[in-house]
Amino acid sequence: MTALDEIRTILTTVLGDYVLDDVEITRDMSLTEDLGLESIDLVTVGAMLTERYGSQVNLAAFLAEMDIDDVIAMKVGTLVDFVADRSAPSLATER
Amino acid sequence: MAILRLAADSRDELLALLAKPSTPEPARGRSAFRLGIVDPTEKKRALARKVITGGKPWRGRNDVWFSSAPLLAAPGTGMAFVFPGLEAEFAPQITDVAEWLGVPPPVLADSSIGTHAASVVSVGRLLAEALGRLAVWPDALAGHSVGEWAAMIAGGIFSGAEFDEMLARTDLDAIRVPGVQFAVLGCGVEQVRGELAGRAGVVVSHDNSTNQTVACGPDAAVADLIDTLRDQGIICQILPFRSGFHTPMLKPYLAPFEAGVPSLRITRATIPVWSATTAAPFPDDHNAIRELSVRHLLEPVQFRTLIRAMHAAGTTVFVQVGAGQLGSLIDDTLADVEHLTVAANSAHRGGLDQLRRLLTALWVEGADPDFAALEPRTEPVPIPGSAEPLARLRALGSRLPVAREFAALLDDMAGSVATVLAAADRTESDTSLSVSSTTMPYLLDHCFVPQRAGWPEVADRRPVMPATTILAHLMALAQAHAPGQRAIGVEDLRFDRWLIAEPAVQLAVRVRRVGADRVRVALGDYAEGVVLLGPDYPVDVSPAWQPEADERPPALSAEDLYRQRWMFHGPRFQAVTASTAISDSGIRGELTVPTAPGALLDGVGQLLGQWLVERHPTRWIAFPTRMRQVRQHAALPPAGTRVACSVRVRTLTEDTVEADARLTCGGRPLVSITGWCDRRFDSGPRAAAVHRFPEHNTLSEQRPGGWWVMLESSPSLATREFYLRKYLGGAEHREYETCPPPERREWLLRRIVIKDAVRGWLWEHGSGPLFPAEIAVDDSHRTTVSGRHGLRLPELNVAVAVARRVAVAVVGDTTLIGTALHTEMAALDQGRVKEFRQ
Numbered sequence: 001m002t003a004l005d006e007i008r009t010i011l012t013t014v015l016g017d018y019v020l021d022d023v024e025i026t027r028d029m030s031l032t033e034d035l036g037l038e039s040i041d042l043v044t045v046g047a048m049l050t051e052r053y054g055s056q057v058n059l060a061a062f063l064a065e066m067d068i069d070d071v072i073a074m075k076v077g078t079l080v081d082f083v084a085d086r087s088a089p090s091l092a093t094e095r
Numbered sequence: 096m097a098i099l100r101l102a103a104d105s106r107d108e109l110l111a112l113l114a115k116p117s118t119p120e121p122a123r124g125r126s127a128f129r130l131g132i133v134d135p136t137e138k139k140r141a142l143a144r145k146v147i148t149g150g151k152p153w154r155g156r157n158d159v160w161f162s163s164a165p166l167l168a169a170p171g172t173g174m175a176f177v178f179p180g181l182e183a184e185f186a187p188q189i190t191d192v193a194e195w196l197g198v199p200p201p202v203l204a205d206s207s208i209g210t211h212a213a214s215v216v217s218v219g220r221l222l223a224e225a226l227g228r229l230a231v232w233p234d235a236l237a238g239h240s241v242g243e244w245a246a247m248i249a250g251g252i253f254s255g256a257e258f259d260e261m262l263a264r265t266d267l268d269a270i271r272v273p274g275v276q277f278a279v280l281g282c283g284v285e286q287v288r289g290e291l292a293g294r295a296g297v298v299v300s301h302d303n304s305t306n307q308t309v310a311c312g313p314d315a316a317v318a319d320l321i322d323t324l325r326d327q328g329i330i331c332q333i334l335p336f337r338s339g340f341h342t343p344m345l346k347p348y349l350a351p352f353e354a355g356v357p358s359l360r361i362t363r364a365t366i367p368v369w370s371a372t373t374a375a376p377f378p379d380d381h382n383a384i385r386e387l388s389v390r391h392l393l394e395p396v397q398f399r400t401l402i403r404a405m406h407a408a409g410t411t412v413f414v415q416v417g418a419g420q421l422g423s424l425i426d427d428t429l430a431d432v433e434h435l436t437v438a439a440n441s442a443h444r445g446g447l448d449q450l451r452r453l454l455t456a457l458w459v460e461g462a463d464p465d466f467a468a469l470e471p472r473t474e475p476v477p478i479p480g481s482a483e484p485l486a487r488l489r490a491l492g493s494r495l496p497v498a499r500e501f502a503a504l505l506d507d508m509a510g511s512v513a514t515v516l517a518a519a520d521r522t523e524s525d526t527s528l529s530v531s532s533t534t535m536p537y538l539l540d541h542c543f544v545p546q547r548a549g550w551p552e553v554a555d556r557r558p559v560m561p562a563t564t565i566l567a568h569l570m571a572l573a574q575a576h577a578p579g580q581r582a583i584g585v586e587d588l589r590f591d592r593w594l595i596a597e598p599a600v601q602l603a604v605r606v607r608r609v610g611a612d613r614v615r616v617a618l619g620d621y622a623e624g625v626v627l628l629g630p631d632y633p634v635d636v637s638p639a640w641q642p643e644a645d646e647r648p649p650a651l652s653a654e655d656l657y658r659q660r661w662m663f664h665g666p667r668f669q670a671v672t673a674s675t676a677i678s679d680s681g682i683r684g685e686l687t688v689p690t691a692p693g694a695l696l697d698g699v700g701q702l703l704g705q706w707l708v709e710r711h712p713t714r715w716i717a718f719p720t721r722m723r724q725v726r727q728h729a730a731l732p733p734a735g736t737r738v739a740c741s742v743r744v745r746t747l748t749e750d751t752v753e754a755d756a757r758l759t760c761g762g763r764p765l766v767s768i769t770g771w772c773d774r775r776f777d778s779g780p781r782a783a784a785v786h787r788f789p790e791h792n793t794l795s796e797q798r799p800g801g802w803w804v805m806l807e808s809s810p811s812l813a814t815r816e817f818y819l820r821k822y823l824g825g826a827e828h829r830e831y832e833t834c835p836p837p838e839r840r841e842w843l844l845r846r847i848v849i850k851d852a853v854r855g856w857l858w859e860h861g862s863g864p865l866f867p868a869e870i871a872v873d874d875s876h877r878t879t880v881s882g883r884h885g886l887r888l889p890e891l892n893v894a895v896a897v898a899r900r901v902a903v904a905v906v907g908d909t910t911l912i913g914t915a916l917h918t919e920m921a922a923l924d925q926g927r928v929k930e931f932r933q
Binding site for chain 1: 153156183184281282304306307321324325326327328329330331332335420423424426427443
């Protein structure tokens with residue numbers, strides 16, 4: 001499974017069933033505007049990432065480097081790259 | 096923008112409707128399976144098919160809403176408006192909403208904490224007004240942080256106009272607050288508290304939701320806390336504004352804020368307003384409200400607890416009255432229970448488009464909003480002399496000093512011209528209205544307290560102007576202000592205080608134009624509302640009401656209502672001439688137009704009163720506090736005309752009842768009323784007996800030992816004032832009001848038990864009916880009593896004693912009084928006395 005697939009699974013869980021059935025999630029989709037994620041949803045996403053990859057994938061630390069406007073405008077691709085960078089090397093080549 | 100709305104009685108029927116290429120507007124009905132799609136595309140229809148087949152409710156993702164058990168259809172459930180406070184992103188889309196409402200868009204700024212807060216509140220108020228126009232009305236109100244002020248305005252605790260005046264006196268940019276930081280932490284309050292233990296300087300300022308807490312403190316301490324939490328994988332953000340609101344750190348800066356909201360004239364809420372400081376409704380008493388509005392500034396926002404408490408009390412639908420993310424906090428907190436949150440505004444789309452989404456979501460959950468009101472009615476009027484050249488000139492001014500000066504000069508002139516034109520347009524006026532039983536003798540047929548025949552003091556009878564007569568006056572005042580136009584309805588009508596007509600009062604009347612076809616009229620601080628004006632009465636297009644299936648004949652006839660004093664109305668206000676049918680959810684009857692102004696619509700309240708008497712007899716006494724919308728469809732017919740009236744109850748709680756009503760004359764619509772709200776009062780057997788026949792009944796109880804006892808089971812202030820009016824003559828009422836407020840409760844208990852003990856003694860000694868006002872009491876040193884206006888009393892020894900909620904009185908052997916009090920207190924402490932239910 002690629003990092004994009006993993007993120008897709010996580011977003012499907014957060015957003016609820018059906019919504020993403022016919023939607024091809026692409027790297028340049030915005031988490032808030034295109035997918036409708038709210039900032040509190042990021043807490044759930046962060047928790048699921050840690051559960052899946054362990055504490056080296058710390059979304060909180062990653063978001064700390066951004067200002068609020070960047071968090072609001074964050075794209076799926078940014079999240080995928082972050083996960084690929086911090087998790088097992090095997091995934092990095094598959095993104 | 097198209098909206099698809101489908102309603103059906105089963106899942107299969109709904110799927111079949113969805114499969115059709117086009118479908119008619121759904122009728123107003125009770126079908127449980129509801130689907131709403133905003134801007135329906137093939138993709139959204141496909142999603143809807145899956146959702147319906149799956150059967151679980153779907154609340155808004157991809158602009159699709161579905162419910163098979165509408166939340167608002169369940170008994171005891173309601174809708175709350177929740178007003179956001181300050182958030183990192185502040186980008187409401189309200190220009191089109193303001194234009195649609197016909198009001199100037201509020202000036203928005205977040206340059207300083209003061210202007211940011213004022214802007215947030217004004218957006219909330221604008222949207223609340225828009226929601227009212229769309230027939231979306233809350234059962235409860237709350238706010239997050241500064242949003243609580245918008246909730247207080249919407250609930251009638253203080254007036255929006257006075258809030259604006261207060262802001263105008265304040266230099267918002269100059270407000271000083273502590274320079275401390277807020278950090279939003281992605282975890283629950285317990286985890287944060289655990290981390291804060293042993294740290295100095297940082298405190299919890301907001302318990303926002305299950306997974307979000309805000310902490311506040313000096314930069315270094317906050318940074319240190321964030322470092323620790325981030326290591327644990329907790330998402331943390333610093334908010335882009337500083338202040339120490341909702342923490343003790345604000346205390347040294349408090350004085351200017353105490354001169355703000357807590358200084359305003361405060362009245363009891365007409366719609367329950369919940370406090371995020373206590374996670375409970377605001378108290379009724381204005382001093383207690385004021386105190387809480389100060390605590391709100393210094394104590395943490397308990398938003399999570401508040402939302403849980405509101406949900407437990409029946410709120411299942413939360414409307415976020417503003418843009419932003421407050422709704423996601425509610426969803427987080429209520430993740431495990433059925434509920435809807437929906438925003439009235441969004442940063443991401445036009446204001447009217449978001450309102451269409453809101454209406455769709457509410458309709459799917461069983462509400463009945465006015466979709467048609469959003470559609471364009473008239474062509475926009477072009478403004479002569481467009482402001483565009485001036486804007487270009489201002490832009491030039493940033494580079495060319497001469498242009499800047501010229502632009503300033505033009506601005507100045509435009510300002511003067513606007514002032515002169517506004518005056519000429521008569522946008523406001525102030526007059527006065529004299530109210531008394533002399534100028535309005537018909538009010539003598541609307542007296543709250545019966546007295547002995549021929550009783551000389553009119554004030555003791557408490558003639559009170561009925562809400563519907565106030566309504567008639569507001570419409571007449573508005574019409575006088577707008578020659579050539581007709582008053583065709585009223586919206587958002589509030590009755591804040593009882594308008595007692597004796598002694599006479601002179602009321603200031605304020606008329607303010609608030610839109611092309613509406614004026615706001617305030618009658619002193621008693622009542623206010625927005626009167627709608629138009630060239631002619633609007634046609635009623637809504638379908639006629641069918642009789643309810645469970646209708647049966649009422650127990651009381653129209654004649655019984657007045658003869659048995661269920662209603663206190665005299666001939667000029669006796670509107671009900673037949674009670675036709677009653678059901679679990681409403682009542683029908685015939686009204687005959689009486690002679691007094693406003694008396695016809697008072698008949699609606701009387702029929703609603705009969706419904707309460709027969710259906711909910713422990714709390715049947717009720718008086719209007721608010722009417723959301725009254726529409727007149729034809730001129731009122733002359734006195735003596737028969738009018739059919741149907742009343743439908745929308746919601747019933749312990750304290751309130753809200754109903755809709757339709758009046759028709761000869762089969763044609765005459766008046767429709769939406770959201771007639773009454774406040775209900777305790778009316779157990781004893782209280783009801785005193786209300787109807789005070790000359791034969793007592794609030795106190797007689798004990799075999801030879802004394803009388805009055806126990807107050809902590810009723811609301813409103814209930815206390817109710818009895819006060821029943822028992823006290825006009826002069827006594829003034830005496831009560833000179834009492835310091837903390838002593839009033841005890842004063843009243845003493846007065847009631849004395850009057851009852853004396854009346855009881857006289858009845859035992861052969862007296863006929865006696866009204867409480869016939870007994871005068873001098874309770875200043877030794878308690879003495881005397882008769883008023885012709886009642887002769889023998890020399891009576893009276894003793895009275897009060898402790899906590901118990902008052903006892905003895906007539907005759909006053910040595911009993913110690914034993915009496917001792918016995919009653921002991922009985923109360925041991926729970927032997929049943930709580931005295933009034």
